[in-house]
Amino acid sequence: MADGFDFSPGAQVPLSGSAGQTAATQALASAAYRDCLLTKISDADSESGKSEIKKPKLSLFAPNLGEAFSRAVQVRMLGGDRKPLIQSFGTEPQTIVEHCLSATRIRKQRDMKLTLLMVLFGVVFLPGVLLWLGAFQLRKMLSKDGAGAGLSLIGGLLLTVLAGLGLFFMIKLPLNGFWPMYGRAMIIAPMIGWWWAKQICEKTAVAMREAWKGLLEGGGVAAKIPEAVPQDPNQIAAETLRQNLAKISAEQKSNVVFYAGPKGILGMGTRWGSWQLAEDLTPAPGTAEIHPFRSWDVIRAIHDRLRLLERSPLHTGGFPAPSVRHWIVSPVGEKAAAVSRPEGTHVEAFQIRGHEIERICNEQQFGSGNRHYLGVQFVLWDGQLVITLMITVTVLHETLRIEVTGHALGPVNGLFTTKPEPKTKDVAKVIKFWETRTQHLPLIEPQEVVRLTARAPLTWFPPVLDFLGGKLTLPEPFGLRHVWADKPWRHRFMADDALRAATPVLRTVHAAAMSVLQENGVDTERFTNRSLVLSGMIQGVEPGKADEYNA
Structure with a gap:
């Protein structure tokens, strides 16, 4: 391929298991199977971006949430000329896309049967089908909510008059001749097709x-x-789809992230806390001069010490094994509509190579360009909470600065965690009329059968269906996780976890840095005093908005 990826070995069956089976992943994947109104997605959007819903030309062709979500995610994440994606920490984006493809496949199997019914009953009795579709479209237009739920008084009277006129003409038509009998059949045949379609849709x-x-x-x-x-080398479409799915996973593992001002690091959440230790580098007493060292030497010592965070002198639950990685942070505008990933000889499969990471850490500390951060990340609550603490070390003139910042990404919006509920209504008992009983209703209502049947032939032409029925446009820069993430501070235990992680990480960073300074003949007295002050301040840490400066 042009981008140099090697997706060997060959054809493999994409699996939706193992690491991808987390609460956040499954919640987002469940959206592909949902049958609720599309407008509900707007309530789930986070501050990182708002989804845009294109209104339908004909409401009869409008998609529901599952149909629009599956279509939008597939186009955005599998398109040939797609924009770069934001990492979805705490989830497996490939698994979510696979469920969107799986849901689309189930719908296509249903639509094949519905299309066959439309050919049998729609082509032969086309005038009658058009009359019925017009009646249902008119009912949606005259409904109280514009979606077919409840009729206004004028709408009910108008539809009653039209139904009466139709019944009158059917009775008054002659009983012999082809056209009179065809006139009656074109009204009745679509009803038979509708009943058959209802069984398919219900299943x-x-x-x-x-x-x-x-x-x-x-x-x-x-x-x-x-x-x-792909079953053989000639199946280009299947091979392309397989490679695009693998590309999603490769981009998910990228070590480049994007800082979007007050939005924080995209995919990691806003910066809620910042602690800085900055003091002059002076030789220790009895030492003529400082032994030369670089920022990378300090970072490497911090990296090794952070990998031991899960160890504790006491036998308690403590930290789970964290992910400690080197990150390259690229700045983008707060309202940036897209991001671009670096390219060149120092990049391989979306990963910045080690020698380039070290160069950026040592040299790009002031002015334009990307910056280096060391990140320690905890994925908790089955992927619903992502805590990331980023450490950067800079040396300007004679001042060494060690900065630790906290980022937190909360759980996916509650819309994605709601389970399906059976459709029921309370009706009065026949004898004990003062008591009620719960009656289970069919999952598919009459107008929903008409909508699905009308859309079925057009599912083979997605752009036409998008034009007539509208579509969902995902916010940019897009990442499956941060777009629909809530703030963790509304959940007491999640907030506690985020705040508690800061103290041991900060002290570990400082301890590792002090060891490097002492080894290289630096006077650590002022660093130690400042570190103790920060340790005291972090005892009562509270979440804030560290990226919103009061100018």
Whole structure:
């Protein structure tokens, strides 16, 4: 490929298991199977960006949440000329995309049957089908909410008059001749096709809701996408899909992140706290001069010490094993519509090579250019909470500065964690009329059958369906995780976890830095005093908005 990726070995079956089975991953993946209104996605958007819903030309062709979400995610993440993605920490984005493909496959199987019904009953009895579609479109237009729920008084009277006129003409038509009999058949045949279509839609709705529920209950629902497994070298579409799925995982592992001003590091959340230790480098008493060392020497010592965070002198739960990585942070505008990943000989599969990381750490500390940070990241609550503390070391003139900043990404919005509920209504009992009983309703309502059947033939032409029915446009720069993430401070235990992680990390960083300074003949008295002050301040740490400066 042009970008130099090697996706060997060859064809492999994409799996939706192992590390991808987390609460956040499954919650986002469940959106592909949902059948609620598309407008609900707007309530789940975070401050990082707002989704845009293009209104339909004909409301009869409008998609629901699952249809629009699956389509938007596939186009954005698998498109040939797609923009770079933001990492989705705490989730497996490839698994989510695979479930979108799997949900689309289930819908296509249903739409094949519905399209066949439309050919049998729609082409032969086209005038009648158009009359019925017009009636349902008129009902949606005259409804109280514009979506078919409840009719206004004028709408109810108008539809009643039209139905009465239709019944009158059917009765008054002659009983002999081809055209009179065809006139009656074109009204009745679509009703038979509708009943048949209802059985197909109901069966598919049950399967989709089982997948939706299974994901949220941790049932290990697998995404079935055989079209991503090429059977021979000539299946170019399948091979391209397989490579694009692998590219998502490769980009997820990139060590380049983007700082978007008050939005913080995209994918990691806003910067809620900052602690800085900055003192002059002076020789220790009895030492003529400082032994030369570089920022990378300090960072490397901090890196080695942070990898031991999970160890404790007491047998308590303590820290889980953290992820300690070197990050290259690239600045972008607060309102940037896209990001660009670095290219060149020092980049391989979206990863900045080690020698370039070391160069940036030592040389790019002032002025334009990317910056180096050492990050320690904890993914907790099954992926619902991502705590990241970033450490950077700079040396300007004779001043050494060690900065630790805290970033926190909260759980995915509650919309994605709601389970499917059966459709029910309370009705009065026949004999004991003062008591009520719960009656289970079909999952698919009559107008929903019409909507699905009308959309079915157009699913083979997605751009046409997007034009007529509208679509969901995802916010940019796009990443599956941060776009729909809530703040962790609303959850007491999550907030505690984020605040508690700062103290041991800060003290570990300072201890590692002091050891390097002492080894190189630096007077650490002022560094130690400043470190003790910061240790006292962090005892009562509270989340703030560290990136919003009061000018």
